[in-house]
Amino acid sequence: MNPAIESSLACWHAMIASGDTGRLRSLLAPDCVFRSPVAHQPYRGADRTELVLSTAAAVFEDFAYHRRFANGNDVALEFSARIGATELKGIDLIRFGDDGLITEFEVMVRPASGLQALGAEMARRLTGRL
C-alpha cells in the first residue's frame, strides 16, 4: 500500500483511538462520498462525510478495530462496538486516492439490533443537520 495511504490510515486510527476528530477533514477528498449502513442514498461531499463520521465516532462506545483487509488502494476494517447495552460488529470499506485522501467511505453493521440502535442515535443527533 502506498505511503500516503499508510499515513492516512495511521492518522485515522490515531483519531479514533483519541476520540479527537479535529483532523478528519484533512483526510477527505473534496468530493468524497459516504454510504451509510442505514440509508440507501449516499451523502456527497467532504462537509457531510465529516459530519456523519465525527458523529458516528461519538456514538460508538468500546470501539475497537480488528482485522484489516486490503485490495490495492482500498481497505476493509473490521470493528466491534456497543451503543448502550447493544453490541454490534461492523466494517468500514474505505477507498483512497493515490494522494492518500479518502474518496469513498462505506459502512455496514450487524446484527439488526445494532443497526437499529445506530440508526436511532444518528437520527437523534443529525436530524436537520444534513
Place this chain on the structure above:
Amino acid sequence: MNPAIESSLACWHAMIASGDTGRLRSLLAPDCVFRSPVAHQPYRGADRTELVLSTAAAVFEDFAYHRRFANGNDVALEFSARIGATELKGIDLIRFGDDGLITEFEVMVRPASGLQALGAEMARRLTGRL
C-alpha cells in the same frame, strides 16, 4: 493466499454463479460458525451453516461480487444484490483453515431496507428449520 484456499474460493464463486450449492458442504469445516447479518447469536456447525448459506443464495437476485479484500487466510468479498425491488450491498467475511475449509462465515448488509427485506425472506423460508 494458499492454494487450498484459492481452490475453495474458486469453488465458492462457481457455486454462486451457477446457483447450484450442492457442493457447499464439502467447503465447510465440521465446526464452522455462521454469523448472520440479522441475528446476534451465531449459528454453529456445518449443518446450520449449509442451510443458511444455501437459503440465502436462493433469496438474492442479480447477485454479483465486486472487490475482494485479503488478510492472511481470511477474505472479505463485497457484493450487491436485490430482493424484489429492494437493492442491497453486502460483505462476506470468510475465514479459512490452512486446509481450505471455511471455519467462520460472517455477513453484513446495508442499507436498513435491504437488511429488513433479507431478514423477512430468510425468516419465511427458515422458521422451524434451524
